[in-house]
Amino acid sequence: RSKKQVVKFKEAYKINYPVAMATREIVKAYSNIYRIMYIPITFIIDKNGNVYDIYVGYKPKEDFERILLKLLNEKD
Template identity: 30%
Template sequence: MKKLQLSIQHSRKLTLFLAITIFFSIHCGSRATSESGDFGQAPDFTLQDTNGRDLTLSDFNGKVVLLDFWATWCPPCRKEVPHFKALHNKYGDQDFEIVGVAVDDERKVKKYVEKEGIPFNIVIADRTTANKYNIRAFPTTFLLDKKGTIKYKWIGYRPQEVFEEAIQKMLKD
C-alpha cells in the first residue's frame, strides 16, 4: 500500500513538473513580437523594490522608462540582463530609467540581483500589476515616453541594439 501511495505521489509530481516545463517553454520568449505606436498611458503602480522601498512608476514622468517584466527562471530574461546593465550605464545620466518588474519569488530575485550586480530598479510584481499590463509571456518589455505613454512593446528576447535604437529615438523627442 505504501509503495502504491509513493508511486502515485511520484507520478503526480512528474506530471506537474512536465506541465510546468511545457508551460514555460511555450511562454518564455517563444512568441517574439514587436510593436510600436501609441498604446496609451502606462498603468501606474507602486511596488516594493528589492530593498523593501516603495517605487511608483509615475515618479519617473519626465523620463524615458524601459519597463521589463521578467523572471529569474526565464533564460531569455536572464540573457537580456547584460543589455539592460549596459543601457543603464550608457543612458542612466540622461532622462532614462530602467524598471525591472520581477514576476517571481522575492528571495530568488534578491539573490539574483545581488549575484548579477544589477544597478537599475528592480521591483517585485503582484498579480494585479502583471494583469494590468496583460503579461502572457516573458520577457515582456515596454518603452514609455517622458509623459508615461507606452510607445514600444516587445515580447520575447531582443538584442541590445533593438532597445538602444528605440531609446535614442525617444531621448531625442
C-alpha cells in the same frame, strides 16, 4: 526575479537608462489590457508616461538603444 538580479543585469550589460521591474499586480493588469500572456515582456515608456511600444521575447540591446535614442531626441 529580484531587484538585485535586475541591478546585476544592468551592470553586466552596461545599460545606462532606467530599467524597472513590475510587480505581479502590474504584470496582471497590463496582461489584461494588452492581452499579452508571455514573458519576458518589455514596455517602452515615453517621457510622458505613455506606452510607446511593447516587445514580447528577446530583443538585442542595440534594438532597444536605437528606440530609446529616438525617443530621447524627440522634441516636445
